Amino acid sequence: MIPLYKVLTIFGYCYLAVSAMKDNCHCGKQLNRLLSFIPHKEEYCVIDNSKVITTDDTNNEQTGKMVEIIAGTYFVGTNNPIFVVDGEGPKREVLLDSFYIDKYEVSNEEFAAFVSSTGYTTEAERFGDSFVFEGLLSQNTKNTIKQAVAEAPWWLPVKKATWQHPEGPDSNITSRMDHPVVHVSWNDATAYCSWLGKRLPTEAEWEAACRGNISDRHYPWGNKIMPKDQHKVNIWQGEFPLRNTMEDGYKSTSPVTTFPQNKYGLHNIVGNVWEWTSDWWMTNHSHDQQSNPTGPPSGTNKVKKGGSYLCHKNYCHRYRCAARSQNTPDTSAGNLGFRCAMST
Numbered sequence: 001m002i003p004l005y006k007v008l009t010i011f012g013y014c015y016l017a018v019s020a021m022k023d024n025c026h027c028g029k030q031l032n033r034l035l036s037f038i039p040h041k042e043e044y045c046v047i048d049n050s051k052v053i054t055t056d057d058t059n060n061e062q063t064g065k066m067v068e069i070i071a072g073t074y075f076v077g078t079n080n081p082i083f084v085v086d087g088e089g090p091k092r093e094v095l096l097d098s099f100y101i102d103k104y105e106v107s108n109e110e111f112a113a114f115v116s117s118t119g120y121t122t123e124a125e126r127f128g129d130s131f132v133f134e135g136l137l138s139q140n141t142k143n144t145i146k147q148a149v150a151e152a153p154w155w156l157p158v159k160k161a162t163w164q165h166p167e168g169p170d171s172n173i174t175s176r177m178d179h180p181v182v183h184v185s186w187n188d189a190t191a192y193c194s195w196l197g198k199r200l201p202t203e204a205e206w207e208a209a210c211r212g213n214i215s216d217r218h219y220p221w222g223n224k225i226m227p228k229d230q231h232k233v234n235i236w237q238g239e240f241p242l243r244n245t246m247e248d249g250y251k252s253t254s255p256v257t258t259f260p261q262n263k264y265g266l267h268n269i270v271g272n273v274w275e276w277t278s279d280w281w282m283t284n285h286s287h288d289q290q291s292n293p294t295g296p297p298s299g300t301n302k303v304k305k306g307g308s309y310l311c312h313k314n315y316c317h318r319y320r321c322a323a324r325s326q327n328t329p330d331t332s333a334g335n336l337g338f339r340c341a342m343s344t
Contacts, residue, residue, distance in 0.1 A: 066100040067264050074208040078322050087283030094204045095291045101209045102339035104256035104267050105180035108173045114192050123185040124332040130161040130183045131333040141168040154241040166334050178255040180273045180337040186302045186329035189276045189338040200278040201341035203303045204293050210269045210321040212262025218320045220262035233271035235319050236312040270306045270319040273337035279303040281326040301326035308335035
């Protein structure tokens with residue numbers, strides 16, 4: 001499969017970068033950021049996790065909204081990859097030390113406290129634009145956009161789309177303070193975690209937590225997307241990208257406390273928003289057991305996990321524990337957020 005970015009018109013993207021950056025144009029960097037965001041088509045895999053572990057819900061101020069994952073041996077990846085080029089396989093054993101991971105994705109309220117305390121400015125604010133799903137935009141905002149990607153016309157670079165204005169300047173988060181913060185890059189997420197004395201989870205930690213002590217299952221809760229006809233995840237229902245029937249109750253993000261998904265008490269670990277991990281992207285994984293793997297020492301893209309509210313089986317079947325994707329560390333979008341981790 002030829003990556004979509006290899007067939008895109010570079011001129012069009014450079015035009016977007018120039019128009020977005022205006023007097024402070026770094027066309028090459030902005031170009032990479034935009035190209036990085038083009039989504040993949042459908043993938044599918046089977047996961048396995050045979051290790052039984054326990055969790056500890058603490059009352060400590062720093063870890064009170066975190067779950068402890070006990071040290072042990074876990075399985076990540078799969079021996080039945082569908083999207084082979086994405087490095088979903090092989091199934092492999094990892095030895096992890098104990099760690100904490102947030103029960104919930106970081107919310108707008110929590111990120112606002114960080115910005116208020118530090119004066120931090122996100123990369124979307126500095127670049128001047130971020131990606132938004134077309135179906136969430138007002139007509140006035142749509143009218144301001146002159147370019148789109150032919151292969152994914154539902155994703156539009158919107159000027160002044162930021163974490164405070166997720167669908168552009170005529171939107172706000174007043175009624176969404178308990179929703180996950182979006183339009184945050186990997187660099188933004190890392191800054192927030194560091195402020196709290198935390199960090200992003202490694203991909204292996206994230207996947208171990210996601211599986212929730214259930215082996216050989218696609219999702220944190222099992223193999224069926226709707227066990228007992230109950231919605232377990234915020235994803236797209238209907239025909240993507242034309243009609244979202246919102247059978248799960250949400251058109252875009254949902255509050256971070258919705259959809260408890262596994263035995264560890266984690267919410268929205270799949271669906272809702274993509275979540276950054278600390279690892280640099282790689283696709284060639286060793287079959288040998290690895291101890292606390294952290295990915296390669298350097299790279300171009302960072303690993304993101306979990307899928308989002310825009311995922312649909314016929315478009316982006318990536319709301320699975322073993323699914324993975326990547327973006328450059330300065331990329332942001334309206335379906336990309338994070339949760340923190342911390343060593344014990």
